[in-house]
Amino acid sequence: MIELIVPQWIAPVEPDATVLEEHAIAIDDGRIVDLGPAAAVRARHPQARPTELPGHLLIPGLVNLHGHAAMALMRGMADDLPLERWLRERIWPLEARLMGPDLVFDGTVLACAEMVTGGITCFNDMYFFPEETARAAQALGMRASLGIIVIDFASAYGSGPDDYLAKGLALRDAMRDEPLISFCLAPHAPYSVGSDALSKVARLSAELSMPVHTHLQETAAEVDDCLRLFGKRPLARLAELGLLGPELIAAHSVHVDEQDLQLMARHGVSVAHCPHSNLKLASGIAPTARMRALGINVGIGTDGAASNNRLDLIGEARTASLLAKGASGDATAWSAHETLRAMTIAGASALGLADRIGSITIGKRADLVAIDLGAQELIPVHDPVSHFVYACGREHVAEVWIDGRHVVRKRQLLEAGALRTAAEVVARTGLWQNRLGKIVPGD
Amino acid sequence: MIELIVPQWIAPVEPDATVLEEHAIAIDDGRIVDLGPAAAVRARHPQARPTELPGHLLIPGLVNLHGHAAMALMRGMADDLPLERWLRERIWPLEARLMGPDLVFDGTVLACAEMVTGGITCFNDMYFFPEETARAAQALGMRASLGIIVIDFASAYGSGPDDYLAKGLALRDAMRDEPLISFCLAPHAPYSVGSDALSKVARLSAELSMPVHTHLQETAAEVDDCLRLFGKRPLARLAELGLLGPELIAAHSVHVDEQDLQLMARHGVSVAHCPHSNLKLASGIAPTARMRALGINVGIGTDGAASNNRLDLIGEARTASLLAKGASGDATAWSAHETLRAMTIAGASALGLADRIGSITIGKRADLVAIDLGAQELIPVHDPVSHFVYACGREHVAEVWIDGRHVVRKRQLLEAGALRTAAEVVARTGLWQNRLGKIVPGD
Numbered sequence: 001m002i003e004l005i006v007p008q009w010i011a012p013v014e015p016d017a018t019v020l021e022e023h024a025i026a027i028d029d030g031r032i033v034d035l036g037p038a039a040a041v042r043a044r045h046p047q048a049r050p051t052e053l054p055g056h057l058l059i060p061g062l063v064n065l066h067g068h069a070a071m072a073l074m075r076g077m078a079d080d081l082p083l084e085r086w087l088r089e090r091i092w093p094l095e096a097r098l099m100g101p102d103l104v105f106d107g108t109v110l111a112c113a114e115m116v117t118g119g120i121t122c123f124n125d126m127y128f129f130p131e132e133t134a135r136a137a138q139a140l141g142m143r144a145s146l147g148i149i150v151i152d153f154a155s156a157y158g159s160g161p162d163d164y165l166a167k168g169l170a171l172r173d174a175m176r177d178e179p180l181i182s183f184c185l186a187p188h189a190p191y192s193v194g195s196d197a198l199s200k201v202a203r204l205s206a207e208l209s210m211p212v213h214t215h216l217q218e219t220a221a222e223v224d225d226c227l228r229l230f231g232k233r234p235l236a237r238l239a240e241l242g243l244l245g246p247e248l249i250a251a252h253s254v255h256v257d258e259q260d261l262q263l264m265a266r267h268g269v270s271v272a273h274c275p276h277s278n279l280k281l282a283s284g285i286a287p288t289a290r291m292r293a294l295g296i297n298v299g300i301g302t303d304g305a306a307s308n309n310r311l312d313l314i315g316e317a318r319t320a321s322l323l324a325k326g327a328s329g330d331a332t333a334w335s336a337h338e339t340l341r342a343m344t345i346a347g348a349s350a351l352g353l354a355d356r357i358g359s360i361t362i363g364k365r366a367d368l369v370a371i372d373l374g375a376q377e378l379i380p381v382h383d384p385v386s387h388f389v390y391a392c393g394r395e396h397v398a399e400v401w402i403d404g405r406h407v408v409r410k411r412q413l414l415e416a417g418a419l420r421t422a423a424e425v426v427a428r429t430g431l432w433q434n435r436l437g438k439i440v441p442g443d
Numbered sequence: 444m445i446e447l448i449v450p451q452w453i454a455p456v457e458p459d460a461t462v463l464e465e466h467a468i469a470i471d472d473g474r475i476v477d478l479g480p481a482a483a484v485r486a487r488h489p490q491a492r493p494t495e496l497p498g499h500l501l502i503p504g505l506v507n508l509h510g511h512a513a514m515a516l517m518r519g520m521a522d523d524l525p526l527e528r529w530l531r532e533r534i535w536p537l538e539a540r541l542m543g544p545d546l547v548f549d550g551t552v553l554a555c556a557e558m559v560t561g562g563i564t565c566f567n568d569m570y571f572f573p574e575e576t577a578r579a580a581q582a583l584g585m586r587a588s589l590g591i592i593v594i595d596f597a598s599a600y601g602s603g604p605d606d607y608l609a610k611g612l613a614l615r616d617a618m619r620d621e622p623l624i625s626f627c628l629a630p631h632a633p634y635s636v637g638s639d640a641l642s643k644v645a646r647l648s649a650e651l652s653m654p655v656h657t658h659l660q661e662t663a664a665e666v667d668d669c670l671r672l673f674g675k676r677p678l679a680r681l682a683e684l685g686l687l688g689p690e691l692i693a694a695h696s697v698h699v700d701e702q703d704l705q706l707m708a709r710h711g712v713s714v715a716h717c718p719h720s721n722l723k724l725a726s727g728i729a730p731t732a733r734m735r736a737l738g739i740n741v742g743i744g745t746d747g748a749a750s751n752n753r754l755d756l757i758g759e760a761r762t763a764s765l766l767a768k769g770a771s772g773d774a775t776a777w778s779a780h781e782t783l784r785a786m787t788i789a790g791a792s793a794l795g796l797a798d799r800i801g802s803i804t805i806g807k808r809a810d811l812v813a814i815d816l817g818a819q820e821l822i823p824v825h826d827p828v829s830h831f832v833y834a835c836g837r838e839h840v841a842e843v844w845i846d847g848r849h850v851v852r853k854r855q856l857l858e859a860g861a862l863r864t865a866a867e868v869v870a871r872t873g874l875w876q877n878r879l880g881k882i883v884p885g886d
Binding site for chain 2: 073076077117276279281282285312319323326327331333378379383387391393430437
């Protein structure tokens with residue numbers, strides 16, 4: 001059955017900086033099969049069932065390019081701390097005590113419910129037990145890019161780099177026919193993964209054509225430590241290990257100097273910019289106006305809820321745009337349309353998924369979000385994309401489709417299975433609160 | 444009739460950093476008359492009607508310390524421009540063509556509907572035709588501090604400083620018995636008001652015990668121009684004119700050096716910090732961690748919707764907290780409790796209203812907001828104030844009381860008069876869109 005969506009405006013992202021008024025799209029079997037003036041699309045598909053959305057702006061589904069979804073259970077447990085203490089005094093001790101498939105599944109279900117009702121249709125994750133992340137994403141109907149985590153220390157999930165890689169690659173094989181699931185190699189960070197394991201990741205990435213997702217140059221201390229231990233900056237070390245290229249997604253990239261930026265631009269590295277987390281942990285402000293001026297592909301990530309504390313890509317991108325202007329002194333940096341690209345096609349490109357998602361284009365999968373611009377606090381609408389980026393919040397996300405399935409209707413999860421899973425997890429959060437609450441602080 | 448409010452948590456703000464669980468308050472004739480453990484309060488007021496709010500956090504009403512509410516009609520008409528061009532090329536030409544009581548009333552009604560449903564119970568405004576601002580605030584049941592604007596150029600509202608002062612003071616006299624309305628003297632900025640008029644404002648402020656609300660050191664250019672014209676920085680010039688003191692509310696204060704900050708601290712000047720507007724116009728980042736370290740009273744303002752573009756004090760304060768940490772490199776700056784103070788008691792103090800509002804204290808007026816922390820994206824709740832500041836959005840504002848009147852219930856305007864006025868204005872926004880749209884850009 002062909003479905004039509006007839007919003008007031010469409011911002012297709014490709015071509016760039018375009019707003020179509022009184023246009024419609026047609027979806028068949030999860031794919032966008034038509035796009036044109038509403039009357040013509042209706043005429044070409046007379047049997048189709050239309051979803052009429054007056055006052056709504058239709059945009060591509062949002063791509064959350066960096067996060068740790070399961071940490072939703074730890075939201076608000078580690079505030080007002082810098083990254084190093086946040087990790088060593090709070091997060092790692094909590095994880096050491098409670099890490100397991102149940103924590104990852106339940107935390108990720110909560111995160112997915114928050115993300116999808118906020119317009120995020122695809123998320124790029126890095127955490128232990130990625131099979132549970134996958135199970136949670138599937139239960140909520142979301143597209144997910146799972147990290148094959150690599151880290152030098154043991155956890156409940158694995159004993160070390162070789163074990164993590166073996167488990168992750170086996171999962172990837174097992175899930176190769178899942179249409180909404182893809183994988184990245186995910187070495188945690190240059191400071192937590194040794195050179196042998198990083199070289200192995202580089203070889204696997206080349207052999208298997210997989211993106212590599214890592215934390216990079218998030219703090220000044222990380223850069224200083226690397227200089228002391230290796231005589232070079234983390235990016236230069238990754239370059240030497242064969243890891244710089246268009247497959248690399250460098251999360252954070254706060255402390256990057258002009259030489260780093262030139263290196264990233266030359267190699268086509270993508271950045272996952274996480275402004276709220278960087279500010280909250282006092283890591284600093286990434287030079288994103290300069291990144292875009294050099295043509296670096298910059299997507300947006302929420303990071304995990306323990307350091308953000310909100311998995312809201314719309315709010316995150318608004319801050320990204322405002323911060324790019326305020327920190328660079330250039331009010332034209334990160335315009336509304338450029339910010340919309342960062343939330344959609346930039347993330348899709350970084351994940352190697354730009355042929356399938358990231359824009360409203362005939363032939364791509366139907367990952368779509370309808371924003372209600374008819375709300376009292378948004379009228380009059382002089383420019384729908386300005387309103388979306390600068391004035392809307394996730395509270396204006398009305399409808400969401402993923403791979404053609406209508407998963408959010410009138411701000412609520414729509415599918416019975418998703419609702420049931422979310423309700424089951426909500427019922428268990430009291431138990432998690434007790435288990436987590438007994439450990440913190442500094443136990 | 445006494446009303447009880449029985450939330451799960453209360454953050455009274457005074458005493459500082461306190462969270463009360465299973466407590467309740469009683470309201471009588473608009474005033475908070477009791478606060479204590481829920482069972483005891485219920486027992487003391489057996490006839491009272493209780494509002495039960497399990498899963499909710501009760502906080503004082505939020506104070507928006509700087510804005511231009513009427514500009515809600517111009518939201519999204521002047522993006523991606525620095526302040527100087529934003530004013531001269533867009534805002535002032537628009538205002539010159541369309542300024543009038545109808546624009547101010549309709550714009551302010553839209554702004555009030557947005558603000559009050561987002562938990563703002565009191566706003567400090569600066570604009571032309573303040574009698575219309577007052578009328579709109581009263582229609583929506585809001586507390587308002589109106590600026591007696593002073594600016595060197597003529598407008599549809601007045602011919603110059605003396606005329607503006609005369610009209611504003613007459614309005615103040617006429618409204619002296621309105622319990623929710625108060626006034627500030629509001630010289631627009633040192634660069635747009637001459638020294639004679641500023642001196643007159645200083646005299647009036649002393650004679651009438653009125654706060655003075657002005658834009659101050661918002662951009663580097665403003666400071667440079669003042670140095671060139673007057674041989675001193677704007678703050679030093681205001682000091683010379685007798686305007687520095689606890690009655691001064693300095694909006695923005697982005698470009699303040701250590702000497703400026705010492706001067707502000709010594710004189711007890713308050714700052715209205717507007718981070719989104721400062722970032723969006725590329726004005727810069729105010730040194731708010733340093734301000735607080737010096738004991739300067741810092742409240743939060745949204746500024747107008749033409750430069751923000753969102754009248755959301757919760758989002759604004761979250762950015763204020765994150766930016767204070769990220770820009771200072773100190774993750775402990777602007778903790779959750781300190782940020783809650785900035786949104787409430789700091790604004791009330793700056794406006795001279797701390798004896799009436801700004802905290803949940805027996806004897807104060809009942810300006811209250813209940814935040815729904817039971818939402819799926821907020822559980823588990825390890826710390827309700829952390830969740831409010833770092834994870835909530837205005838979408839979690841459930842109930843609002845102003846001066847004891849229940850004005851927002853389950854996220855919707857409650858009173859028939861407010862709903863009718865809002866609906867009438869909404870019906871006229873199409874006309875405003877046409878009128879405004881014909882003028883921009885650069886006509």
